[in-house]
Amino acid sequence: xxxxxxxxxxxxSKEGRRRLRRVAKTCERMGQRVQKSVFECQLDExxxxxxERDLLEEINLAEDNLRFYRLTEPYQMKIKQYGTFRxxxxxxxxxx
Numbered sequence: 067x068x069x070x071x072x073x074x075x076x077x078x079s080k081e082g083r084r085r086l087r088r089v090a091k092t093c094e095r096m097g098q099r100v101q102k103s104v105f106e107c108q109l110d111e112x113x114x115x116x117x118e119r120d121l122l123e124e125i126n127l128a129e130d131n132l133r134f135y136r137l138t139e140p141y142q143m144k145i146k147q148y149g150t151f152r153x154x155x156x157x158x159x160x161x162x
Contacts, residue, residue, distance in 0.1 A: 069114055070135035071097065071105045075125065088124045089132075092117070 071093055075086040093099070096117050097107030109117065118134065125132050 067109060067111075067114070068137040069097070069107045069109050069117075070137065071107060071117070071121070072133045072135075073103050073121070073125065074131040075103075076129040082126075082129065085124055085126065085130070089121060089130075092120050092124060 073089055073093075075089055076082045077086055090099075090103075093105040093107070096109065096113065097105040100106050107113075107117065114134075114136070121132055
């Protein structure tokens, strides 16, 4: 399934800036950044649960915001993109 992860981490304190970096690194391990605080992740159910658990351990529920959007098949019909960024086709051939 395709999962869109969005977050808003309060960076008013030094700890908040550290949290922001840890949240971003956690998301980078599981998906690709499409905007500053938005990631697309191609995950199975087990991977999704692990990502959710890891992110919930990092954020501060009193100061931060975390959202998950789970897109079901065929999700390609539900996505429109404009501009220069092109996401990776995880199902396509990998050319190195």
